[in-house]
Amino acid sequence: MKLDVIFSGFGGQGVLVCGQLLAQAGMLEGKNVTYLPVYGSEVRGGTAHSTVIISDEKIHYPYIERPSNAVVFNLPSLTRYEPLIASGGILLINSSMVNRNAEREDINAVYIPANSLATEVGSEQVVNIVLLGAFAAATGVVTTDSVMDSLKMILPERRHNLLPLNREAIEKGAAFYKDNAAS
Amino acid sequence: MAEIVLIKGNEAAGKAAIMAGCTHYYGYPITPQNEIPEYMSLHLPEAGGTFIQAESETSSINMMFGSAAAGMRTMTSTSGPGYSLMLEGLSHFAAAELPCVLVLVSRGGPGGGSLESTQLDYFSVTKGGAHGGYRNIVLAPMDVQEFFDHTQMAFDLADKYRMVAVVLTEATLGNMAKPIEIKRVHAVPSEELPAKDWVMRGKAGKKKKLIVGGAAPGFGSFNDLNELNRHLADKYRTVALNETRYEAIEIEEADVVVVAFGITAGGVKQSLIQLNQEGYRAGMIRPITLFPFPTEIIRKTSERVKKFLVVEGNMGQMVEDVQFAVGDKAEVSFLGKAEGLISLEEIYSAIRSLCEKG
Numbered sequence: 001m002k003l004d005v006i007f008s009g010f011g012g013q014g015v016l017v018c019g020q021l022l023a024q025a026g027m028l029e030g031k032n033v034t035y036l037p038v039y040g041s042e043v044r045g046g047t048a049h050s051t052v053i054i055s056d057e058k059i060h061y062p063y064i065e066r067p068s069n070a071v072v073f074n075l076p077s078l079t080r081y082e083p084l085i086a087s088g089g090i091l092l093i094n095s096s097m098v099n100r101n102a103e104r105e106d107i108n109a110v111y112i113p114a115n116s117l118a119t120e121v122g123s124e125q126v127v128n129i130v131l132l133g134a135f136a137a138a139t140g141v142v143t144t145d146s147v148m149d150s151l152k153m154i155l156p157e158r159r160h161n162l163l164p165l166n167r168e169a170i171e172k173g174a175a176f177y178k179d180n181a182a183s
Numbered sequence: 184m185a186e187i188v189l190i191k192g193n194e195a196a197g198k199a200a201i202m203a204g205c206t207h208y209y210g211y212p213i214t215p216q217n218e219i220p221e222y223m224s225l226h227l228p229e230a231g232g233t234f235i236q237a238e239s240e241t242s243s244i245n246m247m248f249g250s251a252a253a254g255m256r257t258m259t260s261t262s263g264p265g266y267s268l269m270l271e272g273l274s275h276f277a278a279a280e281l282p283c284v285l286v287l288v289s290r291g292g293p294g295g296g297s298l299e300s301t302q303l304d305y306f307s308v309t310k311g312g313a314h315g316g317y318r319n320i321v322l323a324p325m326d327v328q329e330f331f332d333h334t335q336m337a338f339d340l341a342d343k344y345r346m347v348a349v350v351l352t353e354a355t356l357g358n359m360a361k362p363i364e365i366k367r368v369h370a371v372p373s374e375e376l377p378a379k380d381w382v383m384r385g386k387a388g389k390k391k392k393l394i395v396g397g398a399a400p401g402f403g404s405f406n407d408l409n410e411l412n413r414h415l416a417d418k419y420r421t422v423a424l425n426e427t428r429y430e431a432i433e434i435e436e437a438d439v440v441v442v443a444f445g446i447t448a449g450g451v452k453q454s455l456i457q458l459n460q461e462g463y464r465a466g467m468i469r470p471i472t473l474f475p476f477p478t479e480i481i482r483k484t485s486e487r488v489k490k491f492l493v494v495e496g497n498m499g500q501m502v503e504d505v506q507f508a509v510g511d512k513a514e515v516s517f518l519g520k521a522e523g524l525i526s527l528e529e530i531y532s533a534i535r536s537l538c539e540k541g
Contacts, residue, residue, distance in 0.1 A: 020189075020360065023189060023360060024189050027187075027189050027362045032362075033189070033361065033362065034359060034360070034361050035189070035359060035360040035361070036355065036358065036359040036360075037358055037359075037360075038358070057456075059361075059453075060325075060326070060449040060450070060452040060453040060456075061446070061449045061450040061452070061453040061527060062355065062359045062361070062449075063355065063450070063524040063526070063527070064527075065526040065527070065528065066528075
């Protein structure tokens with residue numbers, strides 16, 4: 001098993017946390033993982049992305065020029081990564097923030113209205129968790145429980161009251177993916 | 184079992200320094216190494232140490248000079264322009280034979296450069312950098328585990344030889360996270376480290392001690408600079424003899440041997456797995472210490488292997504040391520990039536086409 005993915009969006013949308021959670025969840029499941037966040041000198045509102053590799057084999061290099069999969073949180077990220085994704089790869093698009101469809105037909109593009117789903121769950125701040133839930137469902141790379149264990153490690157204890165909300169967000173994203181991917 | 188944690192390279196370096204007994208950290212913020220001072224500012228005081236954010240890198244290195252003279256394990260970390268500001272201080276460290284650890288997380292250059300990964304500081308770090316023809320011990324970690332281990336080892340090597348030990352890495356290894364094993368490692372067993380009988384901590388009724396950054400009759404150990412420089416040259420030869428470290432992968436049967444260091448060597452290692460599976464006979468010599476440089480193994484290998492490839496995150500620096508080691512016994516090719524990491528595809532293609540070349 002070897003999987004790589006890039007999460008890309010504006011700074012502040014949680015694309016780095018998304019990568020960190022996935023990598024940590026992979027680690028908890030006994031896999032080799034790398035997590036490479038890139039945010040340069042940007043501030044909130046600038047671009048940010050993170051690359052995660054999860055593999056049964058050892059990983060010697062964290063850098064992927066052409067990712068197998070991508071989760072794009074905004075339009076600039078779609079423009080940048082759609083051409084790069086490997087044929088057959090999964091492209092999850094946050095359709096709340098992106099007003100056009102993917103152009104390629106050799107990839108599996110799925111549209112997730114993550115901002116709306118996050119609001120339904122109760123907080124716009126879990127957009128990234130909704131998309132992570134969808135990605136986990138799309139690939140089966142980690143279980144919801146592992147993501148939750150990972151969250152417990154990353155969230156300070158005084159924020160653990162938010163864990164149920166986050167679980168709901170993961171499940172919402174996963175359910176939406178399952179209902180809409182097959183079409 | 185040792186604890187396994189997912190940790191960023193920069194944070195791992197901070198954790199390693201505290202575990203290795205670093206008590207005094209001085210630094211000034213600069214991307215892409217800010218997680219190190221951030222980590223140290225939080226955790227070093229907890230461990231009873233001193234963290235100071237200096238007003239500039241010039242100050243950091245001179246504050247370190249004081250701590251080193253008092254026998255403390257001291258560290259700083261920086262990047263690009265910050266490193267340049269420290270150079271004068273580093274030359275004084277060499278002259279006074281004081282130990283310290285410098286973690287250099289390279290970024291783009293020259294000048295202000297960029298925040299991207301590069302290996303542009305190879306020359307400056309391995310050949311001395313500042314004035315006066317001194318040397319640093321230079322360790323070049325390939326992944327987060329080695330970044331953690333090398334930072335600990337650097338304190339031992341600095342103390343053993345009374346030299347500046349540099350851990351040379353770059354933006355990606357500083358910022359990426361990978362699970363590592365949290366364990367104490369040593370380059371020199373603690374009981375074999377020489378006593379710091381030269382430290383200055385007040386006279387307290389004993390004989391006067393001096394730390395002399397240079398040479399003059401009646402002061403310190405050397406009557407003139409010839410004596411000092413001869414002594415330093417002897418020391419650097421001893422370091423070369425004792426501390427040269429490298430990793431050799433599949434070089435016995437290889438038609439092509441790649442030489443690469445740091446994160447770039449990780450890219451080569453990854454590419455070699457595929458190439459070897461496809462039947463290409465390629466291997467790698469990875470210098471773990473850049474000074475001392477593993478000249479001998481490269482020279483020996485070039486007696487049999489006729490094609491070398493150097494891959495670096497710059498326009499050709501270490502390649503000069505490889506060319507020197509190889510002489511006219513083999514052909515040395517080069518693949519380099521001075522901003523951003525070299526892709527696996529580029530590395531794979533360069534090695535493959537060299538393997539296929541008659």
